[in-house]
Amino acid sequence: MNIKIEKLIKQFAKLPRVGTRAATRIVISLLQDKTGKSEALAHALIDATEHIHPCSQCGVLTDNEYCEYCMDVSRKNGQLCLVRDFSDVLVLEKSGVFHGRYHVLGGMLSGTDGITPNDLNIANISARVEKENINEIIFALPNTVEGKTTQQYIISVINNKDVSFSELASGVPLGGDLDYIDDGTLTLAFGGRKKL
C-alpha cells in the first residue's frame, strides 16, 4: 500500500474505539471525498489542539482560562462533583442530574499503571473547598478498585470537618436484567437493599 495512506491509517488506528479495519475505511472515505471533509477535519484538529487546555480551576477542557461551568453564575455553589475525566462531565451534563461545580481528576490512582497523586489534579481540591465554601464532595468515579482507592486517598487528604463526602449508589441499572449483572454488582445491590 502507498506509504502516505499507510501512515494515515496507522494514525487513525491509534484512536480509541478505532481498529485497523475501521481506520482503513475512514481513510479511504476521506481520500475519496471531494467536499473538503479531510482538510476541514485537519484544520479543526489543529485549531482545537492549539487553543484547548484544561480549565485552570477544575480541569474541564476549555479555550479560556476558566471553563463554562466555573464561570456559570447560575450553577449551585457548595457541591463539588469529582469525576475521572472530561467525558464524565459531558455524561452528567446530558443527564441534567447535577447543577453544582465539577472537578476533573484526569485519571485514577493505579499501582499497576504507576499513577500517583502527583499525576492527577488532586492538589488544589483543598484550596477549592476553602475558597468556594464547598460543603459536599460527591465522588462520581468509576466503580472499580482504582476508583475506590482514589476516593479513599482524597478523603484522607481533605482535612476539613465542614465537608461531607458522598458517592453514587451502586446497584442494578434501570431495566437491568439480573441474568446480565455481574456478581460484584449483585452483592452490592443486596447489601444496599432498601426497605419498602
Place this chain on the structure above:
Amino acid sequence: MNIKIEKLIKQFAKLPRVGTRAATRIVISLLQDKTGKSEALAHALIDATEHIHPCSQCGVLTDNEYCEYCMDVSRKNGQLCLVRDFSDVLVLEKSGVFHGRYHVLGGMLSGTDGITPNDLNIANISARVEKENINEIIFALPNTVEGKTTQQYIISVINNKDVSFSELASGVPLGGDLDYIDDGTLTLAFGGRKKL
C-alpha cells in the same frame, strides 16, 4: 460544551463507523494527549489529502501518476479485476488470491442514488482491454442489485469478442452456519450446487 470541541466532535462523527459517542471519546483523548498525537494526525491528513489521488489508469489511490499495481511488472497481464472501490483492492491483495491488474469503478450504478455511468470510472475500460491485451474481465463487485446492474452495463459496452467475463461465485461462506445465512444466498447456493 466549548464550541471548538463541539466542532471537532461533529467532524469526527461524520466519518464512517464513528458515531457521536465514539467521536466524543476520540476528541477528548486527542485533546488530553500530551504526546503530539493530534498534530501528527492533522499533518498526516493534510499530507495525504494534498498528494493522494486516483491512479490515472486504474483508479487505485496513489501519490504517483500510476499506482504500484499498474507499475508492477511481476503482476500477470491479461486479467482485469473490476472492484467497487480501493478498499476492495486491499481486501483482495491481503487474501493473495489475485495477481492480475485492477480497475476501480468508484461506486455502483444506482437509480435511487442517481449514479450514472458518467459518475464511474467505466469509460476507459475498453481502451485498457485493447492496450493491455486483456482476455478476461473478472467482476468482484458487491453481490447486490446495484452490483449486478453495473456488471450487466459494463458487459453491454465492452464490444470485444476476445474478452471473456466472469464473476465471483455466490454461496455459503466458509464456516458459515446455515442458520445465519439469508434466503437469497441460500437460493444461490442451491442453484449453484456442485456434484460430488
